[in-house]
Amino acid sequence: MYLHVRIHRWALWWFYIGLVLGAVALINILFRDLTRMQDRFVLAVGVMNWVLGGVVCYCLGGVRIGNPSGPSKANDLPAGSAQAPARMEWHSASEFVLPGRRQSLLPPKY
Secondary structure (H helix, E strand, O other): OOOEEEEOHHHHHHHHHHHHHHHHHHHHHHHOOOOHHHHHHHHHHHHHHHHHHHHHHHHHOOEEEEOOOOOOOHHHOOOOOOOOOOOOOOOOHHHHEOOOOOOEOOOOOO
16 A cells, blocks of 8 residues: 655654754753753653644644545446546647737746
8 A cells, every 4th residue: 555645844844853952852851960840841842842843734734644646547447437537638839829920828938
């Protein structure tokens, strides 16, 4: 089974910054003489970062997991279905030029 995962760039940045700050917090907890209250504060800030990141990613659709969508084949359709495969819309370049003076329907590039 194949999964298609789409992750926004800002969600990856949030993850990477969380990893770096988590490593700094872990080093400070293990190798510095912090009080118990300071340890709890550092851990609480780290947990809030990960929870807030998860909520924001969920609400804004930062990470989407789904089945890969590809063109459906005729043999994949159930028997008796008359569904035609979706076609890609295509236009030639001459369709965007007015006849006669070669004036374009599209806005100028400059």
